[in-house]
Amino acid sequence: MSGCISPSDLAQARRLVALTDAGLPLVEDPWAWLAERLELDVAATLALLQRLQADGAIRRIAAVPNHYRLGYRHNGMTVWDVDDEALERLGPLVGTQPFVSHCYRRPRQPGWRYNLFAMVHGRNAGDIERDRQAIRTLLGEVCRADEMLVSSRILKKTGLRLTGASSPARQR
Numbered sequence: 001m002s003g004c005i006s007p008s009d010l011a012q013a014r015r016l017v018a019l020t021d022a023g024l025p026l027v028e029d030p031w032a033w034l035a036e037r038l039e040l041d042v043a044a045t046l047a048l049l050q051r052l053q054a055d056g057a058i059r060r061i062a063a064v065p066n067h068y069r070l071g072y073r074h075n076g077m078t079v080w081d082v083d084d085e086a087l088e089r090l091g092p093l094v095g096t097q098p099f100v101s102h103c104y105r106r107p108r109q110p111g112w113r114y115n116l117f118a119m120v121h122g123r124n125a126g127d128i129e130r131d132r133q134a135i136r137t138l139l140g141e142v143c144r145a146d147e148m149l150v151s152s153r154i155l156k157k158t159g160l161r162l163t164g165a166s167s168p169a170r171q172r
Contacts, residue, residue, distance in 0.1 A: 012038055012048055072121040075151040076128045078135055079114035086142040093138060094118050099131040
């Protein structure tokens with residue numbers, strides 16, 4: 001974690017990571033749950049999270065559903081070669097489509113022409129192909145090429161883990 005974080009914030013941040021490494025619990029008020037274990041009030045806990053986010057130590061707090069358990073067994077990372085000038089306007093539109101779970105811009109690489117990535121999930125192969133076609137229509141003529149990289153297995157998703165002697169014991 002960055003040197004911009006105060007020593008007291010760093011200690012609390014390490015405890016926060018240990019408490020949330022498997023996610024927040026499904027309780028009525030997860031912020032109160034976290035604050036109680038950090039021995040802070042809710043406002044101080046949220047302020048700590050905001051400082052860590054502003055510092056770049058954490059990017060976001062979000063739900064990470066297991067789409068397979070929700071019945072979405074077909075997944076495809078759609079990749080798009082979009083005119084760079086249109087990407088700032090069209091990328092957010094793609095990202096707000098109800099069938100896109102995440103969407104981001106990446107720099108082109110030698111041998112890899114694609115600069116826009118959008119993950120789609122569906123109940124069958126036809127669903128994700130239909131969604132890919134919808135994105136293609138949305139992008140229109142500024143899209144020169146696309147592919148879909150289809151998931152072949154489930155990868156375990158985990159949050160940040162601290163290891164070693166400095167990692168506090170998990171408190172649940």
